Amino acid sequence: MKILIIDDEDDIRAISRLALGRVGGMDVVDAASGKNGIEKAITEAPDAILLDVMMPDLDGPETFGALKGDPRTAHIPVIFLTAKAMASEVERLRSLGAKGVLTKPFDPMSLAANVRAILEAG
């Protein structure tokens, strides 16, 4: 399984790579901004995208909108990763059409399992 991580924080990306790649055994590609993420989504054609919400320039929801608006990426399931844990925020992101929402800080040892569970949930 190939997964694309879009997050502006280098440290988070590094940890996510390890948590998904080393622990979860996935192929991991990453992008440091929304714009770069959209390009990677087209070129790498990942099976799923893990998308940070708070990013400079193009933020999570905007990036999500762009991905869904492009026929080349519209089919790829997107999971949001957010530091805002409020129920309303989770609900808002779900209502945009996201496959799932995960909150920061996350447990690196179970991140991959959580991502799989969301994707398999249909």
Added chain:
Amino acid sequence: MKSWRIGRRLGIGFGVGVVFLVAVGWLSLRGMAAMNASLQTIANERSVVVRLTDGVLQRSIDNARITMQLFVVSGGPAEQQLLAQNLENTKLISAGVENIEKLLSTESEKALFYDVKTLRTPYLESRAEVKKRLAAGERDAAITMANGEMIPRLTVYRAAWNRFLAAQNDSLNAAVAEGTARYRATRAMTLLLIALAALAASLIGVTVTRRVTTPILDLTRTVQRVSTERDYSLRVEHSTSDELGVLADGFNGMLGKIQEQNVAVREAHDLLDVKVKERTHDLESTNARLGAANDELSAATARANETAEALRASNQLIEGVINAIPVRVFWKDTSLVYLGCNAAFARDAGFADPKDIIGKDDFQMGWRDQAKLYRADDRHVIESGRAKGLIEEPQQTPEGRTITLLTSKLPLRGSKGEVSGVLGTYMDITEHKRAEEALRASEQRTRAILDNMLGGLIMVDPAGRIELVNPAAERMIGYTNAELAGKYLGPLLSLPSGADPQVFLRELIGKSLGKVTELEGKRKNGEIFPIELSLFQVDTPEGRRFAGSIVDVTERRALDRLKREFVSSISHELRTPLTSIRGSLGLLAGGVLGPLSPDAVEIVAVAERNVLRLIGLINDILDLERLEGGRLEMEFESCDAAAIVEQSLESVRSFATQSKIALAVDPVSASVRVRGDADRLVQVLVNLLSNAVKFSTAGGTVTVRVVLGAALAEFQVEDRGRGVPPALREAIFERYRQVEASDSRRKGGVGLGLSICKAIVERHGGAIGVRDPAGTGSLFWFRIPLVSMHRPSLSGTIKGAKGIALLVDDDEELLAILELRLAQDRVATQRATTAGEAIAAAFALKPDVIVLDLGLPDGDGSQVVDALRNDKDLSKIPLLIYTGRDLRQEDRDRLVLGPTRYLTKSREAEDEFRSVVLELLAEGERKPA
């Protein structure tokens, strides 16, 4: 010899009576004997042979009542018995020729019976012959013989029988007729004789009576008249010379003697009477004279006694009053020597008895030093002849203290009006003066405090008129005390637009008394600023006053806002680095980056644990900040209490295991459903459970249970730890508190948990607290409303109620009035006085209509509306906003549930409230729930 006449007459009368009685008895007996004899004669003379079939015979026998000898010729034993029963006197004789013959007496009947006997034998012979032939089988011969010989013989024999019987019958009839005649004759004779005897006896009786009783009755009547009428001139009349004549003569003589004596007695009596009357008259006149004199004397004595008594009572009263009053009283003569004083004065002077003072002057008193002063006053009064009032003077007490007196003196006058002395009174006003001074000092102190305190203070009367404004308040609002005195409070407050200042003020007093209320103030320059008002009540001699302590919170508000923004942003800022740290440590601990040495594993675990704590802390701070700002979202729905408990236990299980604490749960009924946000309730319960685990000693047990109330469910968490001291039971729910300051370091956490729990539970319309459990330790509880499947039965519910109205207002008196009004329309009601209570009651009751005041002690009515709007059912309940404020359109747009109306208190038309509530109830019914 005469005296025997009556006795002889009575003897003759008695003898004749006996003779007649004997005669009548004998005649009767004779008559009866004669009747019997005649009947017997018939019986003896006539014996009759009859056939029982003869009914005529039977009747004849009945009528004649005669005794007969009957020879029964035919008929079986049953018939004979029947005859014997009916004819008692009749003798039955068995059949048989010989028997019959014995009965026959006359020649004619003997001849007739001879025929019968003679003809019977040939018939019996031929019958025997016929039977013999039949037995021999000679039937024809038998028939021939029967026809030719037996039947003719039988016929002849029968005819003879019949003749005999007919004769007997005639004989019987004759006997019966004869017996009947004889019986009747004898009876008539007997009756006649008896009647004659009775008549004779009556005649003799009457004659005897007349001869004996008439003279006796005459004598008796005369005796009665003499005894009743006392007329001794009466005499008994008599004509006989027998015993009665003698008796009457004797009696008449006696009457004559009595008559003579009577006359003599009456004359003597008349004489005595005259004398007694004369004497009596003399005595009566003497008596009357004596009586008059006596009455005069008594009246004079009584008058004298009354006067003396009144005087004594009056003296006693005056003396009593003088000795009882605290005022000292004394009097002196013109040479200023004491003539007397009251008890209080004597005590002051050091004497036990007021009499001891007589003859002394002021130089001989304890107040020797003031003697000259007092005497100068006395002299002034005596010389001027005028009173001198209310002089404040010192006095030396016997104990050596100096006290202050308030004295009055007036001249005493003799009978001609000349001044004969001086009367003085005084009171000890030492204490009074001291109190006055203390009061003055206290007033100065209060004034100094009021003038120098930093907080503003405004005092108003119940109508809202300003009485006092302190300098701090003057500075705050820009008006001076003088500008505001007597004015209304209205201009100092920024009222919601359209609100009636009077109504607003009244509501404010009800709402803010004893509490801190946030309001908007208005300065003289028009600037509006936030204030905190705490109102308290002061009862002054002029009546009730309300004092408001006012704090300008402009700066604090700004700071609060800054703080909230800071907290929010810093928390989010902290999350990103924490995510990295947690992630790194997690990967290290998980061995993703290669194996670690045992020491490294331990140290990485320490770091990871503390990062998790830090994250928890930040979450707490964020939650609390949002809760206090009212921005923490909650989704109220029906939740399974058992699931909340199970989920909470799951969260703390590993922590409890690590701490070696057992978790116990009392079974929770699966049907218990509460109204709330399940995640937040789990958060509360987890917090309480982890606290309980934290503060239990290893090996202990923490128990969780749910206890059901009428409308609420109480979740309980019980531990066997050291408990919470009563003094801290409220404080621990405040921010940053733990039971001991050292706890935060030892047990982790800064104590935000319980304040978050409190905020969450209160948002649910519930309450939270801690109390002592049955044993040691502590029992934390929180209560939240149950989802009621059925409406609870309300106390005092109206029979056949149209619906239930939830009335929300902090004014209990108004609630009572509204309840009464709605009761007229058979609308049941439930009261709520706070927003929290209103929300809880709405969830528990599902009322048919809500009547809501906006100003509530713990918030605003809009909070109630917001809370109910989140619920699918409750958001459709008809609502009446019933408030003292005029609402702006934007307020109206905000305050909506189901069909919603707005009424301004005290501006509604009469009964408009009732009709609006009824309309809302009707609208609520039409809309599908």
